[in-house]
Amino acid sequence: MERYYFDLYNSEHCQVDDQGQLFASREGARLEALRILQDIAIDEAPGVERLKITVKLRNAEKVQIFEASLTLDSAWN
Template sequence: MSSPPQSGVFSTQTPAVKEPRFIERIYDVASRGDFPMNRYFFDVYNSDGQVLDDDGQFFESRDRARAEALRILHDIARDEMPDRDLVKLTVKVRSDGGAQMFEASLILTSGWSA
């Protein structure tokens, strides 16, 4: 049986991002400047409406946040496409200050031609 990680030390098993103590530790380390991390929020828009991200995720670069936005698009398209002939998706990435920094959209259509 392994002992819990010491305060301020990350375990080899990463807890869910939404676990409050984990987020507090990441924010604490990032705010001290130990390594540059920024919080990005991923808002999802589709034909059913919008889902605004209230929690955000930490990434060390804009490129990583961009990759996450594209991964989100892929995952949602995979889940929604089998049930629909038209899927329109957009992921908008906001900074910690609320400014939109990036947007990625995907439109998928399907249908029998004959």
């Protein structure tokens, strides 16, 4: 098991993960990063016209190894 850290960024603030989570593989940590993006989008998207969320994944040495972003733009014509 290896510890991975999930730092969150959106248009308003960032949240640095200082505790991390244990995963058996990098793929498991990648899937968790994507799940985090989905959960945040479900919570935040209904009230905004524009949203960008980024999850940066760091390994046990705290080196960034993966990044995933989700961008939502919505507007009336």
